Amino acid sequence: MNFWEYLADRRELLTFEAWQHASMVFQCVLAALVIGLLIGVAVYRSPRAAALATGTAGVIFTIPALALLGLLITPLGLGVAPSVVALTLYSLLPILRNTIVGLNGVDPALVDAARGIGMSRRMILLRVQLPLAWPVVLTGVRVATQLAMGIGAIAAYASGPGLGEQIFSGLARLGGANAVNMTLAGTLGVILLALLFDACYLLIGRLTTPRGIRA
Amino acid sequence: MHETPDTSTTATAEAGGSGGIELINVTKRFPGQKTPAVDDITMTIPSGEIVVLLGPSGSGKTTTMRLINRLIEPTAGTIIVAGQNALDIDPNELRRHIGYVIQNAGLFPHMTVGTNIGLVPQMLGWDKKRIADRTDELLRLVDLDPATYRDRYPRELSGGQQQRVGVARALAADPPAMLMDEPFGALDPITRERLQDELLQLQEELGKTIVFVTHDVDEALKLGDRIAILGQGSRIAQYATPQEILLNPADEYVEQFLGGGQAMKLLKFSRVADVPLDEIPEVRAGEDAAAVRARIEESDNGSFGIVLDEARRPLRWITLDDLDGVTGPVGERGDATAAPIRARITLQQALEALIQIEQDWVPVVGPRNVYRGTVTLATLQNAIKDMKERTRRRTARP
Numbered sequence: 001m002n003f004w005e006y007l008a009d010r011r012e013l014l015t016f017e018a019w020q021h022a023s024m025v026f027q028c029v030l031a032a033l034v035i036g037l038l039i040g041v042a043v044y045r046s047p048r049a050a051a052l053a054t055g056t057a058g059v060i061f062t063i064p065a066l067a068l069l070g071l072l073i074t075p076l077g078l079g080v081a082p083s084v085v086a087l088t089l090y091s092l093l094p095i096l097r098n099t100i101v102g103l104n105g106v107d108p109a110l111v112d113a114a115r116g117i118g119m120s121r122r123m124i125l126l127r128v129q130l131p132l133a134w135p136v137v138l139t140g141v142r143v144a145t146q147l148a149m150g151i152g153a154i155a156a157y158a159s160g161p162g163l164g165e166q167i168f169s170g171l172a173r174l175g176g177a178n179a180v181n182m183t184l185a186g187t188l189g190v191i192l193l194a195l196l197f198d199a200c201y202l203l204i205g206r207l208t209t210p211r212g213i214r215a
Numbered sequence: 216m217h218e219t220p221d222t223s224t225t226a227t228a229e230a231g232g233s234g235g236i237e238l239i240n241v242t243k244r245f246p247g248q249k250t251p252a253v254d255d256i257t258m259t260i261p262s263g264e265i266v267v268l269l270g271p272s273g274s275g276k277t278t279t280m281r282l283i284n285r286l287i288e289p290t291a292g293t294i295i296v297a298g299q300n301a302l303d304i305d306p307n308e309l310r311r312h313i314g315y316v317i318q319n320a321g322l323f324p325h326m327t328v329g330t331n332i333g334l335v336p337q338m339l340g341w342d343k344k345r346i347a348d349r350t351d352e353l354l355r356l357v358d359l360d361p362a363t364y365r366d367r368y369p370r371e372l373s374g375g376q377q378q379r380v381g382v383a384r385a386l387a388a389d390p391p392a393m394l395m396d397e398p399f400g401a402l403d404p405i406t407r408e409r410l411q412d413e414l415l416q417l418q419e420e421l422g423k424t425i426v427f428v429t430h431d432v433d434e435a436l437k438l439g440d441r442i443a444i445l446g447q448g449s450r451i452a453q454y455a456t457p458q459e460i461l462l463n464p465a466d467e468y469v470e471q472f473l474g475g476g477q478a479m480k481l482l483k484f485s486r487v488a489d490v491p492l493d494e495i496p497e498v499r500a501g502e503d504a505a506a507v508r509a510r511i512e513e514s515d516n517g518s519f520g521i522v523l524d525e526a527r528r529p530l531r532w533i534t535l536d537d538l539d540g541v542t543g544p545v546g547e548r549g550d551a552t553a554a555p556i557r558a559r560i561t562l563q564q565a566l567e568a569l570i571q572i573e574q575d576w577v578p579v580v581g582p583r584n585v586y587r588g589t590v591t592l593a594t595l596q597n598a599i600k601d602m603k604e605r606t607r608r609r610t611a612r613p
Contacts, residue, residue, distance in 0.1 A: 112317065117335050117384065118307045212370060
C-alpha cells in the first residue's frame with residue numbers, strides 16, 4: 001500500500017483524528033488564554049508578582065512533555081484529561097508572558113489620560129489597556145498554538161486524542177506494514193493543521209485589531 | 216508697592232461665578248520624601264479665568280494641578296471646585312466634570328477621533344444621537360471638519376490636530392473647569408503659537424475656568440489672566456496678572472525667572488483689553504439724526520460716532536457732515552468701519568494692525584464681535600507711555 005492508498009483507505013479515521021487534534025488544541029489554547037489573561041491582569045502591576053507568575057509558568061515549560069504527561073497520568077489517569085491539562089499548562093507561558101508585556105507596554109500617558117477623564121479602573125482595563133495590549137497577547141496565543149500542535153501529538157503517549165496516535169503506532173511497529181505511512185500521515189497532518197491555524201490567526205488579528213493601531 | 220490689589224503674593228481674587236476653584240492650605244507629601252511636594256498652598260482661581268501655574272521643574276506645578284482633579288490625593292487641606300468640596304465627590308465623577316488635557320493630547324490610538332471625544336458624554340450616559348451631535352459641534356469648534364475627521368484615527372492627524380481633538384475631548388461634557396498640563400509643550404513653535412491663539416479665541420467664547428501648567432514664561436504671559444509663579448517647594452512666589460508681574464516682580468526670584476526685557480514683553484503680552492479705550496457716541500440706525508448730531512457735538516471728539524447693529528456689532532462711522540441737514544432716522548449713512556480688532560489681541564498685534572489700516576480709528580470688539588470701544592495709534596501710545604512711567608517709578612523705588 002503506498003502513501004496515497006493508505007490515506008484513501010484510512011480517510012475517515014484520519015479525518016476524525018485530525019478533527020480531534022484541532023479541537024483539543026483549540027480548546028486548550030482558549031483555556032490558556034482565559035487563565036493567562038486573568039493571571040496577567042492580576043499581576044502585571046507588581047513586578048514581583050509578575051516575575052513569580054512568569055517564573056512558575058517558565059518552570060512548567062521546561063518540564064519535558066513526555067515527563068509531564070507521565071506525571072499527570074498518576075492523578076488523572078489515561079486519556080483526554082492529562083492531555084488537556086498538559087497542553088493548557090504549556091500554552092500558558094507564552095500567553096501569560098505576552099499579556100504582562102502587552103499591558104506594561106501601554107503608554108502610561110494614556111492610562112493617565114483615561115484616569116483624568118474619569119474612567120474607572122475596570123473601564124481603563126477593558127477599554128484602553130486590553131485593546132492596546134491585544135496584538136501582543138494575540139502573538140502569544142499564536143506561539144502557544146504552534147507549541148500545542150506539536151505537543152498535542154505526544155498526548156497519544158497518555159492515550160490522548162489526536163494525530164499523535166498515528167505517529168506513535170507507526171513508530172511502534174517500525175519496519176512493519178504501513179509503519180512509515182502512519183508516521184508520515186500523522187506528521188504531515190499536524191503540520192497542515194498548524195498552517196491552517198496560523199492562517200486563521202492572521203485573519204483574527206486583522207479582524208480584532210482596531211484600524212488605529214494596526215501595523 | 217503699587218495701588219492695584221493684584222500685587223499681593225497670595226491669592227486674593229474673588230472666586231466669583233460657578234466654576235471657580237479654591238485651594239485652601241493644601242499640602243502633598245509623598246511617602247518617603249522629606250520635603251513636601253506641595254507645601255501649604257492657598258490660592259483662588261476665579262471663575263472664567265485662565266490661571267497659569269508657572270515654574271521650573273520640581274516646583275510642584277503639575278502636582279498642584281493634579282490635586283484639583285484628585286489624580287493625586289492631598290495629604291492635607293481643602294479643595295473646592297465649582298462650589299463643591301472635591302474631596303467629598305467620587306474621584307471619577309469629579310474628573311468627568313473637569314476637562315483634562317495633557318501633553319501630546321493623550322488620545323486613545325485605537326479609537327476614532329469621534330469616539331475619543333464622545334468618551335465622557337458616554338460615561339455620563341448621554342444617548343447616541345446627543346453624543347454624535349455634540350462631537351460634531353466640538354470638532355467644528357476646534358476648527359476640524361466633522362465629516363473629514365470624525366472617523367479618522369489619531370495617528371492620521373498631525374500633532375496640532377491631535378491636540379485640538381484633545382481640547383475637544385476635554386470640553387465634551389461642557390465642564391465648568393479645565394486642567395491643561397503643558398498641552399502645547401511638544402509642538403513646533405508655529406503650531407504652538409497657533410493653538411495658543413485658538414485657545415484664547417475659544418476661551419473668549421466659552422469662559423471656562425482654566426488651570427494651565429507651563430514652564431514657558433512667554434506662554435504664561437500670553438495666555439494667563441493671572442499667573443502663579445511657583446518657587447522651590449511649591450511656594451507661590453507671586454500670584455498676579457501678567458502686567459503686574461512684569462511691572463512689579465515680587466522678588467528677585469520672580470525677576471530672574473522672567474529673564475529681563477520686561478518693557479518689550481509688556482507690549483507683546485498686554486492685551487488691547489488691558490488699555491483704556493476711547494469712548495465715542497454709540498448710534499443705532501433707527502435713531503433720530505438730530506438727536507445723534509447733538510450727542511456727537513457734546514462728546515469728547517466732537518465730530519463723529521459709531522453705528523452699531525442690534526447685537527452691538529460695529530457697522531459704520533457717522534460724522535456730523537453725514538448728518539448735516541438730515542431729518543428722521545440715521546439710516547445707512549456713514550462709511551463702513553475698518554475690520555475691527557479683537558480685545559484679546561496683544562498691543563504689539565494691535566500696533567501692527569493700526570499701522571496697516573487706512574483709517575485712524577479702529578473699533579475694538581469682544582466676544583461675538585460686540586463693540587467694546589475705539590482705538591487709535593495715540594491711544595496705544597498713551598498706554599505705552601503710562602506703562603513706561605509705571606516701570607520707571609518702580610525702578611526708582613528705594
